Amino acid sequence: MKKQIKHGKTDFLNESFKNSFSSYLLFFRHLSQQKGCPVSLQKLFLIFILGLFSLIGILSFFNKSKNPEVQKIDEPGSAIVVELFDEVRPVEKEKDPAAITLSNAHLEEAEVKEAVKEVILPQADRVHELFRKTEPKLPIVETITYKSHVDWLKGRPAWLSDYASHYKTSRHFIARSLHGKPDYFKQDLAIGDRFNVFKRDKDISFYLVIDLSRSKMWFYYYDKGDDERVLLKQYSVGLGRPDGSTSSGLLTPSGAFELGEKIAIYKPKQKGLFNGEKTEMIRVFGTRWIPFEKEIDGDPYKAKGFGLHGAPWIENEKGELVEDKSCIGKYESDGCVRLASEDIEELFSIIITKPSYVLLVKDFFDAKLPGKEK
Numbered sequence: 001m002k003k004q005i006k007h008g009k010t011d012f013l014n015e016s017f018k019n020s021f022s023s024y025l026l027f028f029r030h031l032s033q034q035k036g037c038p039v040s041l042q043k044l045f046l047i048f049i050l051g052l053f054s055l056i057g058i059l060s061f062f063n064k065s066k067n068p069e070v071q072k073i074d075e076p077g078s079a080i081v082v083e084l085f086d087e088v089r090p091v092e093k094e095k096d097p098a099a100i101t102l103s104n105a106h107l108e109e110a111e112v113k114e115a116v117k118e119v120i121l122p123q124a125d126r127v128h129e130l131f132r133k134t135e136p137k138l139p140i141v142e143t144i145t146y147k148s149h150v151d152w153l154k155g156r157p158a159w160l161s162d163y164a165s166h167y168k169t170s171r172h173f174i175a176r177s178l179h180g181k182p183d184y185f186k187q188d189l190a191i192g193d194r195f196n197v198f199k200r201d202k203d204i205s206f207y208l209v210i211d212l213s214r215s216k217m218w219f220y221y222y223d224k225g226d227d228e229r230v231l232l233k234q235y236s237v238g239l240g241r242p243d244g245s246t247s248s249g250l251l252t253p254s255g256a257f258e259l260g261e262k263i264a265i266y267k268p269k270q271k272g273l274f275n276g277e278k279t280e281m282i283r284v285f286g287t288r289w290i291p292f293e294k295e296i297d298g299d300p301y302k303a304k305g306f307g308l309h310g311a312p313w314i315e316n317e318k319g320e321l322v323e324d325k326s327c328i329g330k331y332e333s334d335g336c337v338r339l340a341s342e343d344i345e346e347l348f349s350i351i352i353t354k355p356s357y358v359l360l361v362k363d364f365f366d367a368k369l370p371g372k373e374k
Helices: 009-033 041-064 097-119 160-166 171-179 341-351
Strands: 141-145 194-198 204-211 216-223 228-236 255-259 271-274 277-280 288-295 307-310 313-315 321-323 331-333 337-339 356-361
Touching: 160 171, 171 194, 171 341, 204 341, 288 341, 307 341, 337 341
Parallel strands: 204 356, 307 337
Antiparallel strands: 141 194, 204 216, 216 228, 255 288, 255 356, 271 277, 288 307, 313 321
């Protein structure tokens, strides 16, 4: 369909005005040049002005009274052609503004929740409250005084290892508490020495939550009697290389695992079998090894070969054997969880005498922990 838009009376009146105005000018110029003309220049100018305003008034009258409808002109060159679509498309129903607002509100809420997740990741550093002999200290430990003759051991003096066995507290734990620093191998005792041990009437276990997306680990104890859990500390860890064929997306598996009893301590020059070859074990596992024993309510073989261990040691430019901490926070291992030496040694001293579990999750907030957070 086509429409033609044509010019009307306005152009005609404008042309008439131009012609009349020119005629007036010629007339007054001729009159003023006649000799003996009785009309003065001032009067001629006045007559000219009156005539000009009369023409303007006539033009305004015709403009107001013109027909608003488009007038057709037979001249094809003056037409403007407008092409319309052959099809008329139905108008789409607009979305309910309330629904749009609600949708946006949900989006903003989700974004806020995600941001809050990042902000409120728990932080703590209370491990020292396990070892210190003065307040504040955690309610799962007590401070005792060493004496060689005790009522729970008959026939011989009690040594540090006897105290460790009786209180289900590792010798490394006692050594650190005894000396007030992480010197785990100095285990000499004298009558009257004071140190901390776990309370015998407390049923406690330990939980490690490892966030695979953040390379972070949270360390909790759980008091079954009070049904309470307490965050002790957060650590950075190294994890397995990316692997698209696994559910976790890494060589490190996801899931909940019980930690095993076949633990190990490694020192420089100490060798063992690794991948069928004699190897200086500290170069692979660092100073400590804590294996995954089995998956909780899952595949009993899934945990095989995995565990927690220290950062591997390497030779520096001087040929000295040193810890390689550069792997912490990275995805470079064959699947095991790596920690800095001071961190794995600290954990080792605390958890090896109690039931302990590791939860490997893609996000910290996916972890299912027992008890109420205290």
